[in-house]
Amino acid sequence: MAGENQTVSEYIVHHLTHLTYGKLPEGFVKADGTVVGASGEWTFAHGPQDIAAMGFMSIHVDSLMWSVGLGLIFCWLFYRVAQKASSGTPSGFVNFAEMVVEFVDGTVKDTFHGRNPLIAPLSLTIFCWVFLMNLMDLVPVDLVPHLFLISGVEYQKIVPSTDPNITMGMAVGVFVLMLFYSVTVKGFGFVKELAMNPFNHPLFIPVNLFMEIVGLLAKPFSLGLRLFGNMYAGEIVFILIAALFGAGLMWALPAGLLQITWAVFHILVITLQAFIFMVLSIVYLSQAHEDH
Numbered sequence: 001m002a003g004e005n006q007t008v009s010e011y012i013v014h015h016l017t018h019l020t021y022g023k024l025p026e027g028f029v030k031a032d033g034t035v036v037g038a039s040g041e042w043t044f045a046h047g048p049q050d051i052a053a054m055g056f057m058s059i060h061v062d063s064l065m066w067s068v069g070l071g072l073i074f075c076w077l078f079y080r081v082a083q084k085a086s087s088g089t090p091s092g093f094v095n096f097a098e099m100v101v102e103f104v105d106g107t108v109k110d111t112f113h114g115r116n117p118l119i120a121p122l123s124l125t126i127f128c129w130v131f132l133m134n135l136m137d138l139v140p141v142d143l144v145p146h147l148f149l150i151s152g153v154e155y156q157k158i159v160p161s162t163d164p165n166i167t168m169g170m171a172v173g174v175f176v177l178m179l180f181y182s183v184t185v186k187g188f189g190f191v192k193e194l195a196m197n198p199f200n201h202p203l204f205i206p207v208n209l210f211m212e213i214v215g216l217l218a219k220p221f222s223l224g225l226r227l228f229g230n231m232y233a234g235e236i237v238f239i240l241i242a243a244l245f246g247a248g249l250m251w252a253l254p255a256g257l258l259q260i261t262w263a264v265f266h267i268l269v270i271t272l273q274a275f276i277f278m279v280l281s282i283v284y285l286s287q288a289h290e291d292h
Contacts (some may be wrong), residue, residue: 020045020155062158130278223281
């Protein structure tokens with residue numbers, strides 16, 4: 001909940017600020033009054049002003065740490081499942097993992113119309129990884145940041161999918177694969193597809209190229225920003241509800257009920273967003289394998 005020395009707006013800004021490492025430019029005046037030297041200074045940001053000054057030369061350390069950590073957890077869990085898998089009746093987490101694998105496998109068979117052994121494991125990885133990142137949104141908003149604050153870390157965002165750098169990075173990864181398979185499967189037919197659709201006449205090649213390239217470039221943006229927008233909005237709601245706890249005892253019960261209600265509803269949102277990201281990735285890769 002909001003600290004005693006924080007306004008609601010300061011509380012919200014604090015929870016939306018990443019742990020950022022980057023390069024402060026020459027001549028920048030830091031919060032303690034010191035001036036950055038001639039060659040700049042690589043350091044952790046201590047506020048929005050530092051982050052704005054760093055610009056492109058910065059890294060969201062918390063997003064990278066949590067996304068990589070959750071990816072490793074997924075790999076470890078499914079590695080353990082593979083070790084325990086047998087021909088007998090599965091139980092416990094092995095049974096749950098098999099249900100997830102069968103669900104993803106069925107989705108791939110229904111959606112992907114080419115032949116590529118990479119698509120099914122890639123889809124499983126995307127679904128589970130995005131789901132785990134989204135799942136972090138259910139952790140109480142003050143719990144982990146407060147624990148890090150005690151240890152001296154000023155900022156900490158634990159939901160990687162609320163960072164557009166993460167969601168767009170994954171979307172660009174899918175886009176690169178889509179371009180790769182478009183070229184390797186279709187060859188020159190890929191260029192012909194861009195140049196001769198939707199108007200199959202040489203005079204319309206410039207119009208066709210403009211329309212097709214815009215549509216092609218829109219795919220990673222729609223994929224990444226859709227996930228980011230939905231998860232960021234959900235995080236904002238959780239933060240606003242948590243801020244109510246600092247408004248006095250009379251708001252404690254309504255805030256608690258709102259928190260539980262939104263968390264239950266958000267379980268559907270985080271699962272749905274992981275599913276949509278996976279399905280759109282399969283659809284885009286399927287289109288890359290379709291040679292017209």
